[in-house]
Amino acid sequence: MSPLYLDVAVPLPVYxxxxxxxxxxxxxxxxxGTRVLVPFGRRKLTxxxxxxxxxxxxxxxxxxxxxxxxxxxxxxRMLDLTKWVADYYLAPWGEVLKSALPPGINxxxxxxxxxxxxxxxxxNEGAPGLTGRQRALLEELADRDSATVATALRxxxxxxxxxxxxxxxxxxxxxxxxEELRPPRTSGGRESVVRLTIEPGEAASLVEELGSRAxxxxxxxxxxxxxxxxxxxxxxxxxxxxxxxVRRLCExxxxxxxxxxxxxxxxxxxxxxxxEEGPLTAEQKTALDRIRERVDGKEFGVVLLHGVTGSGKTxxxxxxxxxxxxxGRGAIILVPEIALTPQMVVRMRMDFGDEVAVxxxxxxxxxxxxxxxxxxxxxxxxxxxxxSAVFAxxxxxxxxxxxxxxxxxxxQSESPRYHARDVAIMRARNEAAVVVLGSxxxxxxxxxxxxxxxxxxxxxxxxxxxxxxxxxxxxDMRDEGAVDPEGAFSQRLxxxxxxxxxxxxxxxxxxxxxxxxxxxxxxxxxxSERCPDCNVSLTYHASDRxxxxxxxxxxxxxxxxxxxxxxxxxxxxAPGTQRVEKAVRAIFPDAVVERMDVDTxxxxxxxxxxxxxxxxxxxxxxxxxxxxxxxxDFPGVGLVGVISADxxxxxxxxxxxxxxxxxxxxxxxxxxxxxxxxxxxxxxxLPEHYTVAxxxxxxxxxxxxxxxxxxxxxxxxxxxxxxxxxxxxxGRDESHVIVAASRLASFLDDGAAKMEPGPxxxxxxxxxxxxxxxxxxxxxxxxxxxxxxxxxxxAALSQTRGLKLPAGVSFTVDVDPLDLL
Numbered sequence: 052m053s054p055l056y057l058d059v060a061v062p063l064p065v066y067x068x069x070x071x072x073x074x075x076x077x078x079x080x081x082x083x084g085t086r087v088l089v090p091f092g093r094r095k096l097t098x099x100x101x102x103x104x105x106x107x108x109x110x111x112x113x114x115x116x117x118x119x120x121x122x123x124x125x126x127x128r129m130l131d132l133t134k135w136v137a138d139y140y141l142a143p144w145g146e147v148l149k150s151a152l153p154p155g156i157n158x159x160x161x162x163x164x165x166x167x168x169x170x171x172x173x174x175n176e177g178a179p180g181l182t183g184r185q186r187a188l189l190e191e192l193a194d195r196d197s198a199t200v201a202t203a204l205r206x207x208x209x210x211x212x213x214x215x216x217x218x219x220x221x222x223x224x225x226x227x228x229x230e231e232l233r234p235p236r237t238s239g240g241r242e243s244v245v246r247l248t249i250e251p252g253e254a255a256s257l258v259e260e261l262g263s264r265a266x267x268x269x270x271x272x273x274x275x276x277x278x279x280x281x282x283x284x285x286x287x288x289x290x291x292x293x294x295x296x297v298r299r300l301c302e303x304x305x306x307x308x309x310x311x312x313x314x315x316x317x318x319x320x321x322x323x324x325x326x327e328e329g330p331l332t333a334e335q336k337t338a339l340d341r342i343r344e345r346v347d348g349k350e351f352g353v354v355l356l357h358g359v360t361g362s363g364k365t366x367x368x369x370x371x372x373x374x375x376x377x378x379g380r381g382a383i384i385l386v387p388e389i390a391l392t393p394q395m396v397v398r399m400r401m402d403f404g405d406e407v408a409v410x411x412x413x414x415x416x417x418x419x420x421x422x423x424x425x426x427x428x429x430x431x432x433x434x435x436x437x438x439s440a441v442f443a444x445x446x447x448x449x450x451x452x453x454x455x456x457x458x459x460x461x462x463q464s465e466s467p468r469y470h471a472r473d474v475a476i477m478r479a480r481n482e483a484a485v486v487v488l489g490s491x492x493x494x495x496x497x498x499x500x501x502x503x504x505x506x507x508x509x510x511x512x513x514x515x516x517x518x519x520x521x522x523x524x525x526x527d528m529r530d531e532g533a534v535d536p537e538g539a540f541s542q543r544l545x546x547x548x549x550x551x552x553x554x555x556x557x558x559x560x561x562x563x564x565x566x567x568x569x570x571x572x573x574x575x576x577x578x579s580e581r582c583p584d585c586n587v588s589l590t591y592h593a594s595d596r597x598x599x600x601x602x603x604x605x606x607x608x609x610x611x612x613x614x615x616x617x618x619x620x621x622x623x624x625a626p627g628t629q630r631v632e633k634a635v636r637a638i639f640p641d642a643v644v645e646r647m648d649v650d651t652x653x654x655x656x657x658x659x660x661x662x663x664x665x666x667x668x669x670x671x672x673x674x675x676x677x678x679x680x681x682x683x684d685f686p687g688v689g690l691v692g693v694i695s696a697d698x699x700x701x702x703x704x705x706x707x708x709x710x711x712x713x714x715x716x717x718x719x720x721x722x723x724x725x726x727x728x729x730x731x732x733x734x735x736x737l738p739e740h741y742t743v744a745x746x747x748x749x750x751x752x753x754x755x756x757x758x759x760x761x762x763x764x765x766x767x768x769x770x771x772x773x774x775x776x777x778x779x780x781x782g783r784d785e786s787h788v789i790v791a792a793s794r795l796a797s798f799l800d801d802g803a804a805k806m807e808p809g810p811x812x813x814x815x816x817x818x819x820x821x822x823x824x825x826x827x828x829x830x831x832x833x834x835x836x837x838x839x840x841x842x843x844x845x846a847a848l849s850q851t852r853g854l855k856l857p858a859g860v861s862f863t864v865d866v867d868p869l870d871l872l
């Protein structure tokens with residue numbers, strides 16, 4: 052019988068698959084879609100079986116070590132989907148497969164070091180020639196059995212990346228290196244239970260019989276009986292009942308102990324009540340009819356639900372899920388960030404009860420694994436979660452909802468850099484499901500697809516019960532100026548907050564702080580420097596006082612006065628959340644203030660606590676970044692204040708206007724949801740900018756028309772009229788990084804010249820965030836029509852060895868990037 056060979060994808064930044072042979076005793080279990088433990092160089096790690104072969108031309112094929120699953124954890128559809136993600140986003144297939152499974156379940160080895168007998172002797176006897184760091188390393192290892200190489204070197208004060216001291220001691224025989232196999236960080240939960248072995252009626256009689264002479268045994272029987280005949284040992288212990296009491300019941304033959312699987316699942320029940328709803332509006336019925344028609348016919352389609360804030364999009368989502376469940380099919384509801392949209396979780400649990408599972412990164416590894424297994428088993432038919440939930444193994448998928456489809460958080464920021472909205476559409480296509488994209492401010496790409504007939508477009512133009520949109524007031528900071536020491540508040544915004552608090556209404560204060568970029572803006576006329584060729588803001592570099600375009604590399608000296616009005620009153624950036632919080636507490640000392648940003652939401656459950664306190668009226672003023680701009684429905688909010696509308700407009704990003712319009716429109720929609728007209732105060736140095744003016748009027752279509760005109764007019768155009776690919780060269784030696792980026796750009800230029808129409812290669816130029824944690828970053832951007840840009844970069848990646856790149860430089864590739872910071 053000929054041996055079986057496997058195509059295995061490994062979760063490392065390497066492209067292609069690897070061939071392994073299978074020992075005879077493992078052949079039956081090594082199915083496509085299972086995980087296998089494989090040797091990889093000197094390491095051992097988990098790989099994914101993606102294909103079988105009877106023969107191979109590869110020499111020196113190694114055997115797999117073990118098969119880790121009883122059956123496939125990835126079915127054919129999921130393998131096909133992840134292969135598409137890998138191919139389209141130019142990502143290693145193994146990394147995509149790893150993303151499609153819950154974290155912490157894979158095995159891998161790690162490089163470790165331990166002291167030898169010779170090393171202990173050298174340490175005790177003071178062997179000559181030992182450096183201070185070598186002695187420190189030996190002393191560190193003398194106190195423990197072993198340590199990872201990284202841990203040992205760090206403890207000994209050896210610089211990161213320097214292994215010469217360790218290599219010297221290995222050669223001298225003082226230490227030895229070995230591979231330690233780490234087990235999965237999660238596994239199926241198990242718990243001990245007590246189970247009655249007698250009928251309920253007999254158990255009830257036994258409680259009465261034991262009541263006077265063995266009351267503690269009676270208490271255990273009563274507790275287990277009330278729990279349905281089986282109760283966790285841990286719960287019995289919490290009642291102060293010892294294990295000896297349980298043991299005596301087992302000896303009597305009326306109970307037994309057993310170990311059962313325990314699913315530590317998150318149901319997302321925490322939250323607050325939702326307002327009662329009336330009948331569906333005519334527009335909601337139209338949307339639902341479109342969705343039902345495709346669901347009932349098992350027909351793929353994409354429906355773009357464009358509705359103003361407060362128009363009842365969530366109600367349509369719920370009805371769409373109900374349509375899928377009526378046909379026996381499942382559903383996935385994607386949200387930008389699960390911790391920021393608790394009302395979606397509560398809503399789905401209220402409508403569908405125990406059918407709903409929640410998957411997100413705030414859960415423990417075991418909770419995520421147990422929930423994933425329960426979804427795969429069919430226990431849950433509906434999943435709510437952020438972008439990674441697009442891979443949830445929901446059976447017979449009928450509907451995928453993408454709430455706030457325009458949000459940038461749907462794009463993964465590290466490899467594999469997929470966009471969950473686009474993956475959802477591809478998955479729905481493969482499974483004959485319907486995708487519902489919802490937003491008050493759709494992305495230009497989605498709305499253009501709807502306008503061109505690729506998606507069904509349904510409009511919800513009014514709020515529920517014809518509720519009024521908020522009044523928006525623009526404060527021209529060139530005239531008003533900031534009156535507080537932190538430079539955050541105009542007198543008009545201070546007065547508006549005071550009036551709102553006196554009326555016993557709540558306030559949301561919003562800072563647009565997405566990403567980071569230094570910019571210079573004139574406080575008299577609002578002017579900021581832009582690249583004439585790329586139509587993006589120039590970024591200020593304090594190190595050499597220059598302004599740079601991070602697309603094409605254009606550089607000019609930083610101005611000492613405004614080139615438009617000659618004013619010397621220039622500002623650098625804008626105040627952050629902590630400074631604004633300080634100002635709020637100083638101006639309104641009696642108000643209860645909460646800040647919601649990355650710093651205050653790092654603890655588990657902190658998002659829920661902050662939002663729940665605000666929903667229940669315990670907080671007067673909620674201050675935050677884009678976290679508070681989406682998915683929140685609080686009827687007690689009377690005012691939204693936007694501290695600075697200009698920060699987003701001055702980011703070096705062609706999408707800056709779109710992002711600013713979306714954020715201003717979304718945050719304005721957080722007020723006026725209780726039937727009364729809300730108020731919004733927007734502070735800006737650019738009141739005449741079309742983005743600010745159209746966000747004030749809540750007019751999406753005029754903004755869309757203006758923005759697509761702007762995008763189409765710059766060179767060969769920006770998305771959605773072209774496709775972008777960003778390649779960032781990274782390394783600790785800046786000169787090496789520049790050489791690598793330059794060689795790559797030259798290679799891409801040569802390739803583009805052979806294509807018709809040829810993509811445009813921009814750069815190399817320093818990335819806007821030029822240095823992060825000591826790593827230098829230079830970027831090259833490829834822009835082209837159709838798939839030309841991606842095809843050119845894919846060809847370059849396959850030829851990187853021929854580029855003779857300097858050591859210590861790596862590349863990250865982002866297809867369809869949402870920002871270029």
